Amino acid sequence: MKNIRWKVFTIVGVFAVFFALGVYPILATRYGLPAPAWLKARQLDLGLDLQGGVHLVLRVHTDEALKTSTTTTAEQLREAARVAGITVSALSVPSPTTFRIEGVPQDRQAEFERLADDNASASYNRTSGPGGSYDFAMRPNIAVQMKQQALTQARETIDRRVNELGVSEPNISEYGDTGDQLMVELPGVSEVARAKEIIRSTAQLQLKIVESGPMSSQEALLQPHNGKLPDDMEVLQGSGQEPGFYLLRRTAGITGQDLRTAQATLDENGRPAVGFSLTRDGSAKFGKLTGDNIGRSLAIVLDNRVQSAPRIDGRINDNGRIYGSFTQEQVRDLVLVLNSGALPASMSYLEERVIGPTLGADSIKSGVLASLAGLALVVVFMLVYYKLSGINAIVAMVANLVILIGLMAYFGFIMTLPGIAGFILTMGMGVDSNVLIFERIKEELAAGSGARAAVAKSFERVFLTLLDTHVTSLIAAAFLFMFGTGPIRGFATTLFIGLLTNLFTSIFVSRTIFEAVLLRQPTAKASLSI
Amino acid sequence: MKFLNNPDFNFVRWRWHAIVLSLVVILAGFGVIMTRGLQKGVDFEGGTIVILKFDQQPDLAKIRNALAASTVGGDAVVQRYGPAENRDVLIRVRRTGQESGGELSREVDAIVGALRAGSAGSFKMPPEGTEIVGPVVGEQLRRQGLLATVLALSGILLYIAFRFQLSFAVGAIAATLHDLLVCLAFLAFFRYDLTLNVIAGLLTITGYSVNDTIVIFDRVRENLRSQRRDPLSTIVNTAVNQTLSRTIITAGTTLLSVVALYFFGGEVLEGFAFTMLVGIISGTYSTVFIAAAIAIMLQGRKPVKGQMVTAAAPEATRKPGRRRAS
Numbered sequence: 001m002k003n004i005r006w007k008v009f010t011i012v013g014v015f016a017v018f019f020a021l022g023v024y025p026i027l028a029t030r031y032g033l034p035a036p037a038w039l040k041a042r043q044l045d046l047g048l049d050l051q052g053g054v055h056l057v058l059r060v061h062t063d064e065a066l067k068t069s070t071t072t073t074a075e076q077l078r079e080a081a082r083v084a085g086i087t088v089s090a091l092s093v094p095s096p097t098t099f100r101i102e103g104v105p106q107d108r109q110a111e112f113e114r115l116a117d118d119n120a121s122a123s124y125n126r127t128s129g130p131g132g133s134y135d136f137a138m139r140p141n142i143a144v145q146m147k148q149q150a151l152t153q154a155r156e157t158i159d160r161r162v163n164e165l166g167v168s169e170p171n172i173s174e175y176g177d178t179g180d181q182l183m184v185e186l187p188g189v190s191e192v193a194r195a196k197e198i199i200r201s202t203a204q205l206q207l208k209i210v211e212s213g214p215m216s217s218q219e220a221l222l223q224p225h226n227g228k229l230p231d232d233m234e235v236l237q238g239s240g241q242e243p244g245f246y247l248l249r250r251t252a253g254i255t256g257q258d259l260r261t262a263q264a265t266l267d268e269n270g271r272p273a274v275g276f277s278l279t280r281d282g283s284a285k286f287g288k289l290t291g292d293n294i295g296r297s298l299a300i301v302l303d304n305r306v307q308s309a310p311r312i313d314g315r316i317n318d319n320g321r322i323y324g325s326f327t328q329e330q331v332r333d334l335v336l337v338l339n340s341g342a343l344p345a346s347m348s349y350l351e352e353r354v355i356g357p358t359l360g361a362d363s364i365k366s367g368v369l370a371s372l373a374g375l376a377l378v379v380v381f382m383l384v385y386y387k388l389s390g391i392n393a394i395v396a397m398v399a400n401l402v403i404l405i406g407l408m409a410y411f412g413f414i415m416t417l418p419g420i421a422g423f424i425l426t427m428g429m430g431v432d433s434n435v436l437i438f439e440r441i442k443e444e445l446a447a448g449s450g451a452r453a454a455v456a457k458s459f460e461r462v463f464l465t466l467l468d469t470h471v472t473s474l475i476a477a478a479f480l481f482m483f484g485t486g487p488i489r490g491f492a493t494t495l496f497i498g499l500l501t502n503l504f505t506s507i508f509v510s511r512t513i514f515e516a517v518l519l520r521q522p523t524a525k526a527s528l529s530i
Numbered sequence: 531m532k533f534l535n536n537p538d539f540n541f542v543r544w545r546w547h548a549i550v551l552s553l554v555v556i557l558a559g560f561g562v563i564m565t566r567g568l569q570k571g572v573d574f575e576g577g578t579i580v581i582l583k584f585d586q587q588p589d590l591a592k593i594r595n596a597l598a599a600s601t602v603g604g605d606a607v608v609q610r611y612g613p614a615e616n617r618d619v620l621i622r623v624r625r626t627g628q629e630s631g632g633e634l635s636r637e638v639d640a641i642v643g644a645l646r647a648g649s650a651g652s653f654k655m656p657p658e659g660t661e662i663v664g665p666v667v668g669e670q671l672r673r674q675g676l677l678a679t680v681l682a683l684s685g686i687l688l689y690i691a692f693r694f695q696l697s698f699a700v701g702a703i704a705a706t707l708h709d710l711l712v713c714l715a716f717l718a719f720f721r722y723d724l725t726l727n728v729i730a731g732l733l734t735i736t737g738y739s740v741n742d743t744i745v746i747f748d749r750v751r752e753n754l755r756s757q758r759r760d761p762l763s764t765i766v767n768t769a770v771n772q773t774l775s776r777t778i779i780t781a782g783t784t785l786l787s788v789v790a791l792y793f794f795g796g797e798v799l800e801g802f803a804f805t806m807l808v809g810i811i812s813g814t815y816s817t818v819f820i821a822a823a824i825a826i827m828l829q830g831r832k833p834v835k836g837q838m839v840t841a842a843a844p845e846a847t848r849k850p851g852r853r854r855a856s
Contacts, residue, residue: 349634356658366796374787428784473737475685483678
């Protein structure tokens with residue numbers, strides 16, 4: 001007697017807790033009932049397919065990050081050699097992880113090698129060839145590390161940008177099996193094209209001294225240099241309304257990393273422009289750069305396009321302005337991406353799914369309708385076929401769903417449309433467990449057992465069967481979870497948790513009800529409506 | 531209430547007929563897949579889907595003509611999406627824009643442009659939904675789907691082999707493979723696309739089918755003690771009959787839920803619900819006719835000593851009944 005009371009108490013307690021965690025917040029939001037804020041914050045999250053939103057998969061071109069690093073190291077080594085008075089005849093970067101320096105004079109090779117040790121040996125293996133040529137190759141473990149670093153940096157940058165966009169609960173994570181993919185999920189975003197552009201924009205800001213230009217063609221620009229591009233120069237094109245070609249110094253005086261903040265402002269003519277201020281280091285560099293080059297032009301390069309090239313009228317220290325032919329909207333987005341930092345490499349989209357809010361709402365409607373219809377059909381059947389014992393199964397099934405919703409809300413799992421299918425399937429498994437038990441009880445009763453003995457025996461026998469059936473389904477659900485994506489994961493999660501809760505409800509809850517009913521009857525005459 | 535009173539059908543006798551019937555269905559499915567191919571959705575093949583909401587009831591023929599006259603071409607699939615009153619139309623092409631650069635969604639613009647140019651009716655912009663899967667992700671999803679299926683099946687095989695005997699495990703896996711193949715055959719017959727949701731359905735069927743089989747095997751294991759002197763085929767047949775009403779009721783109630791899902795679950799889940807529908811029927815059938823039949827055939831080759839068939843199997847050395855305390 002005491003035992004049963006304790007069991008009933010446990011069941012009611014568990015039911016109440018999970019009802020409060022899972023079902024009540026949904027009802028409270030829907031019908032405006034009072035609920036504490038922390039409870040509402042824990043509400044069951046809906047997946048993109050139900051609330052609408054954007055699902056993107058991007059590839060980060062991590063090779064670019066390697067190439068940047070290799071080029072920088074190569075340039076640094078040449079510069080160090082130049083300072084030491086060693087001139088080399090050629091420098092090339094044939095692949096993202098290798099560079100080659102040629103023509104180190106015979107008598108200076110030992111000194112050059114020492115410089116190479118200081119500047120490059122930490123990350124590059126060195127081999128020397130004939131005629132003072134040296135090949136440098138990035139160590140494989142360093143390459144792996146740098147790729148991962150680029151991926152992480154890209155993820156963090158996108159995260160900041162998405163937050164600036166004001167998207168609530170975005171999900172940005174590494175994806176796929178190639179080690180260079182990111183998945184971005186933005187619930188409830190409507191300006192898809194803009195979001196995509198902001199996420200992908202590399203936003204590499206560089207300020208470079210202009211040698212000559214703008215000119216209408218590359219040839220005209222290179223004519224004074226006998227048509228050959230000097231080693232330390234590069235040619236870039238202007239953007240928008242000023243499409244001329246510029247000859248620029250290859251090394252950037254200032255980059256996006258020197259930036260402290262950017263904000264929207266206006267130029268002298270009252271057109272939209274981006275104002276920026278620099279960090280302390282950046283200011284020092286900027287002051288020297290502008291002070292040394294008064295009278296020349298300074299190109300403001302964004303993603304390898306010259307936005308504008310104003311003349312330097314005097315020494316500028318800590319702030320400046322980027323102007324060009326920007327619209328207000330472009331300025332707003334530019335400020336956003338500059339403030340969130342540059343991406344280490346460019347990216348491209350591999351997958352895009354956009355679910356409009358109406359499609360999501362339709363799916364919720366049909367999912368709920370299907371669940372309720374399925375539930376109603378099963379309830380009717382159980383009551384007709386198992387009479388009063390059918391109530392047992394129904395109580396167990398409802399308890400199962402309530403605990404399932406509560407657990408999912410509590411642990412922050414996401415409900416998707418396939419997740420609703422998982423719900424319906426869990427209902428099916430729950431009914432199956434009860435049918436197994438009830439059929440066994442019927443069999444035991446037919447074989448002449450008393451009601452109490454029949455219940456006890458049946459639950460003991462069926463327990464092993466239920467264990468086996470549930471474990472096999474759990475194995476399938478686990479693999480689905482591991483290899484599934486987005487919606488499928490929702491299905492696997494629901495199924496997995498549903499299977500666990502079902503073991504509890506169909507064995508513990510259902511048995512307790514049977515025992516409680518039998519307890520009220522005298523042992524000898526106890527009977528069941530089954 | 532009881533559907534069946536002490537059923538005593540001789541299922542085992544029909545096993546050859548059943549195996550032949552199954553082979554016919556599966557081979558027919560193979561035939562269709564070989565000749566017509568299994569329609570893979572954009573999830574696995576890559577491609578572009580656009581769902582547009584039209585202002586008036588859309589004219590599908592006009593839409594097709596408009597697309598055929600443009601760069602999109604005539605091989606686009608055009609079909610209604612959801613109930614008619616939503617006026618939604620789904621358009622699918624097997625191509626995407628380039629993955630390099632930001633051009634992946636170019637095919638969407640091409641479709642929208644073609645419909646405008648061909649005056650195929652006005653529709654809401656932006657589209658209700660778009661799905662663009664590039665070849666890289668398509669290939670990745672295909673690989674992962676296959677991997678999940680193979681690993682899930684091996685996991686289940688190991689578990690059953692551990693809990694029962696190897697011959698039973700093989701029987702259960704054969705029945706499960708049978709159900710997967712029958713599902714694939716029917717998906718091909720009825721021209722359903724193979725999507726991620728259908729894969730989820732197939733994996734669920736894996737779990738369901740094994741489930742069903744285990745219930746019978748469990749009963750066989752239990753009967754091995756009480757029916758010591760009977761041949762294995764009799765023991766199996768008894769077990770199938772004893773659990774028959776459970777098998778039917780469970781299949782029936784699950785079918786009720788799945789039918790509800792099929793009719794009310796909306797467009798997205800239709801493929802899933804169809805897979806489940808076929809799978810549950812096939813799963814019940816294979817449980818009764820295929821799983822046990824194969825287990826008997828595998829065991830049958832070993833020296834039969836009354837029920838002592840199990841003497842040759844690991845089960846006996848583990849002292850039957852050790853795990854069955856009751």
